[in-house]
Amino acid sequence: MLLMTPGPTPSPEFLRRAMADETIHHRTPEFEAIFGRARNRLKTFMKSSEVILLASTGSGAMEAALTHFCAKRALTINAGKFGERWSKIAAAYGKNPIELKYAWDTPASVADVENALKNNPEIDALFIQICESAGGLRHPAEAIAAAVKAIRPDVFVVADGITAVGVENIDATHIDALIAGSQKAFMLPPGLAAIGLSESAVKRIEATGGTGFYFNLATELKNQRKNTTAWTATTTIVQGLDAFFERLDQIGEERFYADTLKRRAAGEAALKAIGAQIYPKVAAPSMLSVFHQNAASLRKWMKKEALVNVAGGQDDLKDTLLRFNNMGFVEPNALAWSLNALEMAMDKIGSRKYDGAANRAFTETYYR
Numbered sequence: 001m002l003l004m005t006p007g008p009t010p011s012p013e014f015l016r017r018a019m020a021d022e023t024i025h026h027r028t029p030e031f032e033a034i035f036g037r038a039r040n041r042l043k044t045f046m047k048s049s050e051v052i053l054l055a056s057t058g059s060g061a062m063e064a065a066l067t068h069f070c071a072k073r074a075l076t077i078n079a080g081k082f083g084e085r086w087s088k089i090a091a092a093y094g095k096n097p098i099e100l101k102y103a104w105d106t107p108a109s110v111a112d113v114e115n116a117l118k119n120n121p122e123i124d125a126l127f128i129q130i131c132e133s134a135g136g137l138r139h140p141a142e143a144i145a146a147a148v149k150a151i152r153p154d155v156f157v158v159a160d161g162i163t164a165v166g167v168e169n170i171d172a173t174h175i176d177a178l179i180a181g182s183q184k185a186f187m188l189p190p191g192l193a194a195i196g197l198s199e200s201a202v203k204r205i206e207a208t209g210g211t212g213f214y215f216n217l218a219t220e221l222k223n224q225r226k227n228t229t230a231w232t233a234t235t236t237i238v239q240g241l242d243a244f245f246e247r248l249d250q251i252g253e254e255r256f257y258a259d260t261l262k263r264r265a266a267g268e269a270a271l272k273a274i275g276a277q278i279y280p281k282v283a284a285p286s287m288l289s290v291f292h293q294n295a296a297s298l299r300k301w302m303k304k305e306a307l308v309n310v311a312g313g314q315d316d317l318k319d320t321l322l323r324f325n326n327m328g329f330v331e332p333n334a335l336a337w338s339l340n341a342l343e344m345a346m347d348k349i350g351s352r353k354y355d356g357a358a359n360r361a362f363t364e365t366y367y368r
């Protein structure tokens with residue numbers, strides 16, 4: 001079965017092998033060397049002052065970011081399931097969020113954020129997704145972050161980059177906390193999250209001594225600067241992360257990002273060739289998100305007959321979206337086959353006659 005969901009993404013063989021090594025105790029020089037190397041490389045990869053690794057999925061890092069960077073009131077951007085999660089976390093901690101809500105295909109606007117900040121001086125942190133995975137939507141997160149800092153430099157900007165880190169070369173200049181997760185572009189099992197921090201974020205953590213217990217970033221930072229973790233590290237996934245960077249550095253970051261964009265362009269050409277509708281108004285490169293009235297039947301056929309597992313939508317879009325992964329080392333032939341499978345499925349349900357246009361457009365665009 002070809003796993004083509006935008007998270008978890010499949011682990012390629014070189015990562016599975018790295019994680020199949022013998023178990024190492026986390027309080028040993030052997031593991032500390034691996035941890036230190038992987039964390040330092042992640043720091044430069046995320047262009048952060050500091051980075052903290054957490055034993056949790058991305059949502060744990062989202063929660064930690066909220067408890068550390070929002071003392072009074074949160075401004076949240078909700079254009080899908082993950083933006084909604086920001087509001088829910090903020091509400092759970094009594095931060096009475098002001099939510100800017102958008103349709104799931106519509107990016108947030110800089111002006112809306114500026115107005116919210118001007119009208120609500122008690123806001124002290126903004127929470128946004130770079131890519132809102134619910135619809136495959138790209139928010140103008142960098143422009144919003146810059147606008148926030150231009151009006152209120154003291155407001156913390158927290159960006160969920162879980163489907164953006166390792167997909168795009170993100171400009172983190174105005175982002176204080178950038179969140180990543182193991183199971184997306186890093187192609188690792190779920191269970192490791194990271195927060196890349198700006199200098200002012202580090203200062204805030206050190207000045208407050210952190211918040212909470214397990215997700216206390218001050219405790220973690222103190223330990224991680226010594227190449228260890230406060231609690232048992234996710235040793236296996238960290239070994240995988242180290243192997244990811246080893247391979248990435250053979251390929252080169254630029255090439256890695258360029259390949260992602262090249263596959264995206266080929267995928268979009270294939271969708272256009274078969275008249276499939278790209279769902280978001282501004283599409284993120286992490287996935288191909290397709291709207292179709294019969295998406296549920298298409299997915300069912302693709303899984304059963306073509307052995308391709310793509311994601312559906314969530315909530316109102318559960319049965320009308322198909323989301324194809326484009327994160328990590330996706331083989332171009334895997335994406336080409338998946339889009340060919342979509343074309344075949346469209347034929348099966350009688351929505352368009354099969355003529356091989358998806359595969360042709362993909363191949364011509366990718367290899368030309």
Ligand SMILES: *Cc1c(COP(=O)(O)O)cnc(C)c1O
Nearest residue numbers: 007057058059082131133162163
């Ligand atoms: C996958 C994902 C998350 C993390 O969700 P978990 O279930 O905690 O792994 C958060 N934000 C976005 C945008 C995601 O795609």
